[in-house]
Each structure stands twice: as structure tokens, then as C-alpha cells.
Amino acid sequence: MLDGKVAVVTGGATGLGRCHALELARLGARVVVNDLGAGADGSGRDERAARAVCDEIRAHGGEAVPHFGDVAEWDAAKGLVETAVREFGELHVLVCNAGFLRDATLFNLSERDFDDVVRVHLKGHFCPIRHAATYWRERAKAGHAVYGRIVSTSSESALFCPPGQPNYSAAKAGIVSLTLGAAQLLAKYGVTANVLMPRARTRMNDSGPLAAMFQKPEDGFDTFAPENVSPLVGWLASPLAHNVSGQVFVIWGKDVTIASHPRLEHKFQSPERWTVAALQQQLGPHFEKREPVKDGYILPAM
Numbered sequence: 001m002l003d004g005k006v007a008v009v010t011g012g013a014t015g016l017g018r019c020h021a022l023e024l025a026r027l028g029a030r031v032v033v034n035d036l037g038a039g040a041d042g043s044g045r046d047e048r049a050a051r052a053v054c055d056e057i058r059a060h061g062g063e064a065v066p067h068f069g070d071v072a073e074w075d076a077a078k079g080l081v082e083t084a085v086r087e088f089g090e091l092h093v094l095v096c097n098a099g100f101l102r103d104a105t106l107f108n109l110s111e112r113d114f115d116d117v118v119r120v121h122l123k124g125h126f127c128p129i130r131h132a133a134t135y136w137r138e139r140a141k142a143g144h145a146v147y148g149r150i151v152s153t154s155s156e157s158a159l160f161c162p163p164g165q166p167n168y169s170a171a172k173a174g175i176v177s178l179t180l181g182a183a184q185l186l187a188k189y190g191v192t193a194n195v196l197m198p199r200a201r202t203r204m205n206d207s208g209p210l211a212a213m214f215q216k217p218e219d220g221f222d223t224f225a226p227e228n229v230s231p232l233v234g235w236l237a238s239p240l241a242h243n244v245s246g247q248v249f250v251i252w253g254k255d256v257t258i259a260s261h262p263r264l265e266h267k268f269q270s271p272e273r274w275t276v277a278a279l280q281q282q283l284g285p286h287f288e289k290r291e292p293v294k295d296g297y298i299l300p301a302m
């Protein structure tokens with residue numbers, strides 16, 4: 001299905017990224033596996049994991065090369081696109097997946113931990129998307145047919161805003177806006193852009209309040225196996241999804257849910273300029289009917 005296509009997967013050495021790289025290779029793509037080899041909190045560097053994924057792809061008859069650059073660094077992200085073109089001739093698929101966690105509430109979150117998490121997730125999407133988009137636009141202007149697919153990785157944290165993840169949820173919300181804007185801009189060049197919100201067992205949730213939910217079962221279907229997510233990446237990367245763009249998919253287990261775009265609702269109007277009293281008269285009763293905000297974070301029912 002992806003024979004002749006070239007794919008880049010950021011954060012491709014472990015967890016979801018590794019599964020995505022293997023799935024794209026299984027479908028015939030030649031893959032650039034990007035990963036710094038950092039820990040779950042972004043610390044450290046180790047090239048062995050990305051090399052191991054490339055070896056695994058080659059062992060099954062595929063083609064893959066590693067890339068160890070920081071995708072949130074402008075020149076390194078440009079170099080990632082250039083690596084795909086230099087090694088395999090073109091670039092067709094960009095899967096942005098790199099990221100890490102440093103959870104804390106607003107009371108305890110440091111400026112550094114806010115900046116680092118927003119940087120790796122949001123800027124780590126922007127830089128590769130920016131350089132890939134430029135590459136595809138230049139090809140289109142030169143008269144070449146363009147095949148472009150962007151798959152971004154957000155999170156349901158962007159929707160439910162857990163109080164212990166103000167940095168992560170804000171970055172993931174930004175990824176949605178960035179990607180949906182790219183979808184509109186790049187449609188005329190033959191490029192699609194979509195967002196995943198996966199629930200899967202990764203290094204980022206193997207501890208903390210939700211760790212028990214993501215544990216691997218002793219038997220039966222493994223609902224939160226990262227392998228459950230990767231077929232959607234493969235489908236979105238394929239010619240089958242040529243008309244699918246600007247969408248947000250929540251995926252886990254055997255479920256795929258298409259999220260609706262934000263919309264306006266509950267419109268209130270005044271015959272004259274609003275006053276505090278008039279706002280209270282209309283808005284007050286509306287909010288009195290609603291449940292008050294409570295402590296804690298609960299995932300939607302499964």
C-alpha cells in the first residue's frame with residue numbers, strides 16, 4: 001500500500017513511535033526513524049533505540065535509516081526532511097510523535113518544565129511540519145505531483161485539561177490548531193493533515209494516577225497496546241485516505257472516535273449594550289443549571 005513512499009516518524013524509537021515506524025515499513029514505506037533517545041522526562045541521549053528499530057525494519061526486508069536530531073530545533077528539523085530526501089529521494093509521510101512529560105499542578109510547575117514540554121510537543125511539531133510543507137510546496141511549484149501526509153499526535157488532555165498537566169495539555173491543544181490550519185493551507189498542494197489522540201501504554205503513563213488503567217492484562221485483548229493505534233496511522237498515510245484531512249481522531253483498543261470541531265453554542269443577545277445586571281439576568285440562570293467544577297480528572301467512559 002505504501003510501496004515507493006518515504007516516511008519520517010519523530011520519536012520513533014519507543015512506544016507509539018516505534019509501532020508507527022514498523023507499521024509504515026510493513027506497508028512498504030522506507031522510513032526515517034527520528035529519536036534523540038531521551039528518557040520519559042526528556043533527559044539523557046541514547047542512539048541505540050533508534051538504531052534498533054531500523055535494524056528491526058531491515059530484518060523484515062524493509063529500508064530504514066536513523067536520525068538523532070532534536071525536532072524542536074529549527075535546523076535539525078530541516079535536516080530531518082533533508083535526510084529523507086537524500087537517503088530515499090523524496091518525502092511523502094510525516095508522523096510527528098516525539099514528546100515527554102513533566103507533570104505538576106500550576107502551584108508546582110516550574111518555568112523550565114513548562115517551556116521544555118511546550119517546546120518538545122508544540123515546537124517539535126511545528127518545525128518538521130514547516131520544513132515538510134515547504135518541501136511539498138516547492139515540488140508543486142516545480143510541476144511535480146505531490147503526495148503529502150501529515151499525522152500529528154495530540155492527546156485527550158487537550159480536551160479534558162487535567163490539572164496536573166497544564167504544560168502538556170496546552171501544548172497538545174496547540175498541536176490541534178497547528179495541524180488543522182496546515183490542513184487548510186496545504187490542501188491545494190495535495191497534502192492532508194490529521195490529528196491523533198491515542199490512548200496507549202507508553203513510558204509517559206507507566207507511573208502516576210492512571211498507570212493502573214494502562215497495565216497490560218494477563219490474558220485477553222490488550223486494550224491499550226500501542227500497536228492498536230498504528231493501523232490508523234497507516235491508513236491516513238495511504239492513498240485510501242486521500243480525501244481525509246483536517247480531522248481529529250481519538251483511538252484506543254478497538255474504538256475510533258472522530259472528534260467534532262469546536263463550535264459556538266448557547267447564544268445570548270441583548271437589545272442594548274450589555275450591562276453587568278443584564279448579563280447576570282441571562283447568563284446567571286444558565287450556569288446555575290450546570291454542575292460545578294469538581295476536583296480530579298476522569299477519563300470519559302470506556
